Amino acid sequence: MENTIGKILKEARELRRLSLREVEIQSGVSNAYLSQLENDKIKKPSANTLYKLSELFNINFDDLMVAAGIVEKKKDSSKTEGHFAFSSENLTGDEEKRLIEYLKFLRYQQKDDK
Amino acid sequence: MENTIGKILKEARELRRLSLREVEIQSGVSNAYLSQLENDKIKKPSANTLYKLSELFNINFDDLMVAAGIVEKKKDSSKTEGHFAFSSENLTGDEEKRLIEYLKFLRYQQKDDK
DNA sequence: TGCAATTGCTTGATAAAATAAGCGTTTGCT
DNA sequence: AGCAAACGCTTATTTTATCAAGCAATTGCA
Numbered sequence: 001m002e003n004t005i006g007k008i009l010k011e012a013r014e015l016r017r018l019s020l021r022e023v024e025i026q027s028g029v030s031n032a033y034l035s036q037l038e039n040d041k042i043k044k045p046s047a048n049t050l051y052k053l054s055e056l057f058n059i060n061f062d063d064l065m066v067a068a069g070i071v072e073k074k075k076d077s078s079k080t081e082g083h084f085a086f087s088s089e090n091l092t093g094d095e096e097k098r099l100i101e102y103l104k105f106l107r108y109q110q111k112d113d114k
Numbered sequence: 115m116e117n118t119i120g121k122i123l124k125e126a127r128e129l130r131r132l133s134l135r136e137v138e139i140q141s142g143v144s145n146a147y148l149s150q151l152e153n154d155k156i157k158k159p160s161a162n163t164l165y166k167l168s169e170l171f172n173i174n175f176d177d178l179m180v181a182a183g184i185v186e187k188k189k190d191s192s193k194t195e196g197h198f199a200f201s202s203e204n205l206t207g208d209e210e211k212r213l214i215e216y217l218k219f220l221r222y223q224q225k226d227d228k
Numbered sequence: 229t230g231c232a233a234t235t236g237c238t239t240g241a242t243a244a245a246a247t248a249a250g251c252g253t254t255t256g257c258t
Numbered sequence: 259a260g261c262a263a264a265c266g267c268t269t270a271t272t273t274t275a276t277c278a279a280g281c282a283a284t285t286g287c288a
Contacts, residue, residue, distance in 0.1 A: 030277050044160040051185045144247050
């Protein structure tokens with residue numbers, strides 16, 4: 001359903017298999033606060049904090065704010081429901097290649113199912 | 115010399131010949147706080163507040179943050195050869211799920227390669 | 229199996245953001 | 259001139275973000 005800042009941050013962290021304390025070390029944001037953020041207990045985090053995390057996770061800052069509902073989406077591009085993991089800036093070149101291959105594979109399968 | 119949030123916001127407001135109270139009405143941020151912001155008495159404003167103002171003044175949010183020294187200048191935007199394949203509108207929900215799982219797997223492997 | 233480290237999380241304290249109220253000054257109107 | 263409204267700003271207060279400490283549960287290893 002609704003994308004929240006918590007979901008996005010948690011997903012980004014788990015995707016990288018980092019613990020809250022590892023993120024604390026790398027970002028300077030305390031693990032206690034990170035937990036609160038991930039559980040959507042913080043309503044208006046500072047731009048600084050949000051930026052640190054977007055930088056660490058390599059996700060676009062604007063996108064993070066939009067998806068988190070902090071701001072209404074700017075342009076039309078009428079889909080907010082997107083998943084972050086794949087905004088291409090999140091992926092290394094190699095990962096991208098492999099994912100595309102895998103996607104081809106998935107679609108190839110699907111075709112046979114019909 | 116130094117660009118500060120205060121200077122930027124004040125300049126933007128005066129350019130439009132708005133009073134603090136007019137900005138308050140249009141943005142929802144109190145005039146008292148606006149004054150503090152313009153005089154650089156606030157160190158870490160929330161993303162929400164900053165965004166409201168950037169929107170009202172129609173200035174780029176990232177630029178505001180950079181100029182305000184909240185973030186360091188973002189480097190190469192050369193990554194913007196964005197890949198279509200993964201922009202979420204191209205994926206079914208199921209595909210997205212599977213791809214995330216696969217990505218987790220990829221990164222899990224990678225981590226063990228230390 | 230058992231101890232130690234690590235996990236995510238809650239809670240209490242503190243610092244800071246954000247507001248409401250009010251100040252003295254300036255502007256505009258009759 | 260004189261009143262009223264609007265101005266930017268300061269201060270007091272409320273609200274919120276953020277952190278340090280510590281919890282129970284899980285994991286890793288001898």
